Amino acid sequence: MTKFFKIALIGAALATLTACTGHVENRNKTCSYDYLLHPAISISKIIGGCGPTAE
Template sequence: MNKLVKAASALAVLALLSGCTGHIENKDKSCGYDYLLHPAISISKIIGGCGPASPQ
């Protein structure tokens, strides 16, 4: 029973993380970055590595 709970928990975490990922391109489509949970907390967005994002 304990193994079943662990497996279900791992699958739930994996489903949550895979549903919250994405990719953002800049306005010129010359640079992009991936994010894990939210685009605003991506390291590339924070340091401004790609410039302003194109409208979604």
């Protein structure tokens, strides 16, 4: 029974993480980046790699 709970917990964590991904492009559509949980905490966004993003 303990093994079942471990597998269920890992499955729930993977389902949560894979559901919170996305893709953002800049205004000129010349640069884009993917994020895992939220675009504000993406490394590319933090360092300003793509400049202002499209609305």
